[in-house]
Amino acid sequence: MDSLKIKGGRPLKGDVEISGAKNAALPVMAAALLTGGAHSLKRIPNLRDIATMGKLLSYMGAEYHYDQGAVTLETSRIKKHEAPYDLVKTMRAAVLVLGPLVARFGNASVSLPGGCAIGARPINLHLMGLEKMGARITLESGYVHARASRLKGATICFDMPTVTGTENLMMAACLAKGTTVLENAAREPEIVDLADCLAAMGAKIYGAGESTIEIQGVDELRPIAAYAVIPDRIETGTFMAIAAACAGDVTLKGCRPDHLDSVIMKFKDAGVAFHETKKGLRVVGPRRLTARDIKTTPYPGFPTDMQAQFMAMMTVALGTSVVKETIFENRYMHVAELKRMGADISIEGGIATIRGTEKLKGAPIMATDLRASASLVVAALCARGESIIHRIYHLDRGYDHMDEKLRGIGAQVERIKSS
Ligand code: EPZ
Secondary structure (H helix, E strand, C coil): CEEHHHHHCCCCCCEEECCCCCCHHHHHHHHHHHHCCEEEEEEECCCHHHHHCCCCCCCCCCEEEEEECEEEEEECCCCCECCCCHHHCHHHHHHHHHHHHHHHHCEEEEEECCCCECCCCCHHHHHHHHHHCCCEEEEEECCCEECCCEECEEEEEECCCCCHHHHHHHHHEEEEEEEEECCCCCCCCHHHHHHHHHHHHEEEEEEEEEEEEEEEEECCCCCCCCCCCCHHHHHHHHHHHHHHHHCEEEEEEEHHHHHHHHHHHHHHHHHEEEEECCCCCCEEEEEEEEEEEEECCCCCCEEEHHHHHHHHHHHCCEEEEEEECCCCCCCCCCHHHHCCCCEEEEEEECCCEECCCCCECCCCEEEEHHHHHHHHHHHHHHCCEEEEEEEHHHHHHCCCCCHHHCCCCCEEEEECCCC
């Protein structure tokens, strides 16, 4: 397992090219199952999770090819309607094939994703929606089996906004007979991106990005034609956090600031300056950040995927900040590692209190999940001395060439290959 060796405290200045969004690319790749033919996708990031989705689609019978951000998929000869455990356990987003498979083929067997480091991650709302659309759902030996001669339109109200639940059911509804209404739907930009891609395939979708989405089912869809996914707002936010924590001056090229309103507002409150320039969004961190509180909520609130990175910033801020994670029940795995670097953090009743300190000290630390590993990168870059971040395969799941991009802005980062 590879590690990252980071020598902290260096001034960070320069440009970063933001890659395509992992959480937009994954559902768009699954949407290719909705119809046969040759699909082409653009601005697909070079990530482990993308490779895993490609492996899963190939296992089903698709022809998958990835070349420098461009993906081609041929899905006319899908033979297996199944997502096996050994693939799903490494990437929960594999559950996104469930809706398209039932919609197009009338059956699907998908391994239950199981929990992960940040929480139990159930999919009961995905299954509730498919049942309302007429699917017969059975659970057996860790697999979900869904059967339906043809899905029918239904009104589905989610107990809470679920991103992949909204995506799964939006895709299933595209080929259902009649109209489906999703209420209390997730509003993330990745939902809008998927809806735009489905509309380009001929789907009739209205209201994506709002809490109520209407989908009028059609009989057939066209293959995806050169659809470019949106830039990754969490990669963008992560580099904002790096500039903020390290008093850096970094210009983020090809990003969408409008996808990060709540994050930018909070960062400005903490003393970070933003300038929209011709090259991109310039982010200038202050000599020292001011402590601010956050509470994670569904989009357009402060995103849970930025909580760990923001906490890392607050460990060296002036003052005390309070972080409340409301989306996942166990998303504080980064706290113990930050404390090894000298951070002063305590957790009581699901709320983290961070008392800012002048400087962190480099240390050997361990990544536990994707965004926790990003948080450790932020901390290691602003710490005094050297850190070694172990198990960075977590980082490689969601960040495209992070070490190269960091060296591009002056960071001293070296990837240590495991023997
Ligand atoms: C998506 O996960 C993202 N993943 C996550 O990003 C992100 O953290 C999360 O949305 C929240 O924004 C992808 O898009 C591939 P949810 P998802 O369903 O869809 C509960 C990353 O870092 N829930 O929106 O799995 C659930 O337990 C990843 O890139 C149910 O109870 O999350 C959670 O408390 C990590 N039953 C809440 O809803 C269900 O059937 C929101 O989860 C579904 C969800």
